[in-house]
Structures are given as structure tokens and as C-alpha cells.
Amino acid sequence: MRAGVATAVTESPLEQRRRVRADLRNSLPTSYFTLISLIQGTALGFLGSVVRDGVGAWGAAQWLSALSTFLIVVQVWNEYRMSVSVWAGIPVLQDSIIPFSLGATEFWLIFAIPDPRAWMLALSFVSLGGVVAYFHVQRLRDLPENQEMTVHSPYMRAQLTWSVIYGAIFLALYFLLRTNAIGAAVSSSIALGMVALLLVRSEWHWRRVLRVVESWADESLP
Numbered sequence: 001m002r003a004g005v006a007t008a009v010t011e012s013p014l015e016q017r018r019r020v021r022a023d024l025r026n027s028l029p030t031s032y033f034t035l036i037s038l039i040q041g042t043a044l045g046f047l048g049s050v051v052r053d054g055v056g057a058w059g060a061a062q063w064l065s066a067l068s069t070f071l072i073v074v075q076v077w078n079e080y081r082m083s084v085s086v087w088a089g090i091p092v093l094q095d096s097i098i099p100f101s102l103g104a105t106e107f108w109l110i111f112a113i114p115d116p117r118a119w120m121l122a123l124s125f126v127s128l129g130g131v132v133a134y135f136h137v138q139r140l141r142d143l144p145e146n147q148e149m150t151v152h153s154p155y156m157r158a159q160l161t162w163s164v165i166y167g168a169i170f171l172a173l174y175f176l177l178r179t180n181a182i183g184a185a186v187s188s189s190i191a192l193g194m195v196a197l198l199l200v201r202s203e204w205h206w207r208r209v210l211r212v213v214e215s216w217a218d219e220s221l222p
Contacts, residue, residue, distance in 0.1 A: 028140075031091045032084040032099075039103035040077045047073065047110045054114060061116045061184035068192045069109055072126065075198055076102060079133070079159075082206055086152050087140040098136045102129050116184035117177045123191060124170035130163030151212050155205045166194060 011019065051066055058066075080099070105126045112118035134156060141153050173190065176182040 028087075028089045028091050028095070029084040032080055032095065035096065035099055036077055036080045039099055039106075040073050043073050043103060043106045043110065044070075046107060050110055050113055058114070059185070061188045062113055064185065064188035064192050065113045065116065065119045068123075068188065068195045069106075069113060071192075071195045071199060072109070072123075073106065075195065075202065076106065078199070078202055082152070082202065082209070083137050083140065083156075086209065087137070087143070089140045089143055094136060098132060102126075102133065105129050116188060117174060120170055120174040120177055120187060120191070124167050124174060127163055127170055128167035131160060131167075134160040134163065151209055152205075155202075162198070166198075169194070 047066065047069055054062055054066070105122065109119065109122040109126050112122045137156065141150075141156065170191065173182065173187045177184060177187055
């Protein structure tokens, strides 16, 4: 009886290869969700501790910077969540290095909140990190199994452009702060508006992706 059960569940070498390959290709979302959730959750905890230490001592600029930083933590998680939801692939070393590197710049950003100039400089590096992230996920876009989700590609290409533009603007604000040509609260307000705009844009795009996927239900599959 036991021998019969063992025989029934034994896989052939070909079946094993197919299963392993499928498991590898489907492991990216789980790996990424776990990794990015760990990094962003830790960043959020660090942000909470910095905010706690700043209560009673911060001005408007610091509180605006803290709010912007919180939205950036959300935005980074949201960007990775969208990518791994629509694209499959096999994780490689860079899939660990780049998210941790982006997480390191986020920690710098959080640590710099009390100093508006240092925070703006860190923000420019966080934004330019989006350029690295674009080339990171580009390999997933080019895989054959992801061709049906090319609707996500224009968004990623535009995100590359916006990352460069945002990085340049934040760097310009940093130099304006250094020369006292602009107030700290004003520069932090500008940054907050720009970050909020990114979140609105990503949500608009995601709803468009969902509409495309939902339209597939009306198609007759062979």
C-alpha cells in the first residue's frame, strides 16, 4: 500500500525539472515582497524613533520632511509591489543588493530629517536611486514570459525620466538652501508636493493595469 502511494507521487526527472523551473520563476514575488517589506518596515520603525526624538524641538520644515519621508517609504514599497505583481522572473544577486542599497539611502534620509539641507541632499540621492532601480527591473520587462504585461513598460520608462528630473530639482533646492535663497519650510513643502504627485501617478497607472487585466476575462481563451 505504502509502495503504491510512493509510486503514485514519484516525479519523473522531466516533471522535477519543470516543477523546479516553475518554482524558481514564481519565487520572485514572494522573495521581493518579503525583502522590501522587511526593509520598509525597518525604515518606518527608524522614522518613528526619529520623530519621537524630534517632538517639541522641530519646526515646520522638519515635520514636512518627516511626512515626505513617510510617503517615500510607502512609494518605494508600492513601486516594487507593482513590478513583482505583473512580472515574473528568477531572483539573482542584484535583486538583493539594489533593494538594500535603496534602503540604506532611505535610512540616510530619515537620519537627516533634523537638518533641512542634509535632508534635501539625501532626498536627491534617493530620487536618483530610482534610475538604478529602473535598470534593475528592466531585465524582467525583457523576459518572454512578461510580454503580456508590456502595459507596465511605458510607466517604468517615464519613471526613469521623472527620477532624473526630481533628483535635479532636489539638488537645486539643496544649493538654494545652502545659500539661504529659499526657506527650509518652503523647500520641504515643494518636496512634499512632488512626492505626493508620484503617489497619485502610480495609483492612476495601477488602476489602468487592473483594467487591462480585467479585460482579459472577456476574451475567449483556447
